Amino acid sequence: MHLKGFNHTGIQEILDAAGVPKGSFYNYFKNKEDFGLQVIDYFVGYFSFFTEGITSERSLSPLEKIRRILDQFASFFESKDYAYGCPVGNLSQEMGDLSPAFREKLKEALDAMAGIYAQLLKEAQARGEIPESIDPTEAAYFIVSSWHGALIRMKVEKSSEPLKSHLKFIFDYVLKRR
């Protein structure tokens, strides 16, 4: 589903990949849409857990934490031959217009992800790492969105260049003190 998208992945493929019988699937999920929605929750849980490992590191400044999060995702994509992209970005693109239930869930997911960056940007602002003039919440959404756009280009370029360029524009332009 991460690679092929939601609509292009059949329940049978999911069952085969997980090695569980059909009956078990319907014990846990009402239908395929319900499964998709729970995948989003699962990923947001993973994202929170993953980022918490970094945000709790006392040796890093708030801005360094943001960079570390993005660097580690970039390493993941490098190890996967620049495939997959972000489940939340992918599903927003694919399902945002097709299912109100997905749209609502994905909006929450984007809010949660941006919320983590917004908190770090507020801390960075309090420490004078980024300009006073920046709105931490708006900048957090821009980091998430422009990252999703960079991941789209990464899939086509099959290189780390789009992600590196994203980091450069975010850190050297948008968040730069001047």
Added chain:
Amino acid sequence: MHLKGFNHTGIQEILDAAGVPKGSFYNYFKNKEDFGLQVIDYFVGYFSFFTEGITSERSLSPLEKIRRILDQFASFFESKDYAYGCPVGNLSQEMGDLSPAFREKLKEALDAMAGIYAQLLKEAQARGEIPESIDPTEAAYFIVSSWHGALIRMKVEKSSEPLKSHLKFIFDYVLKRR
């Protein structure tokens, strides 16, 4: 296909929407993939034609032309209840990992779109509208990519806010003279 994606749209739906019989389809297209690739060419042709109407306007500065292009696309999405997104961004996300033929064609499409912005940014730089320090080509790709990311969030938010915020960060931060 623009709304539902490539894999989720059947040839029969395309035939029904176009009002042509199956035989005609196979007169023009080898198969569904060939059709998809020609859709990308068609859109890039449209994008070039559309932007040429703006880039040829003598009353606008190069930077104003970029803003006009993005503003007009934003008006289009507003009229479509913030659905659809960019065909090239959508297909890159959906097909970049699934088909080498799509990947190659989409890479060309992204290059063509970024090329138009790069040319305008070079002109803007020559006129002192943007800083000397910016690489026009890299900034052009960032405009395209971060726009694709903003379109993803637009689909979920169903508002113009992601696109407006994109313009703000591009023009007030990335391209700002200081």
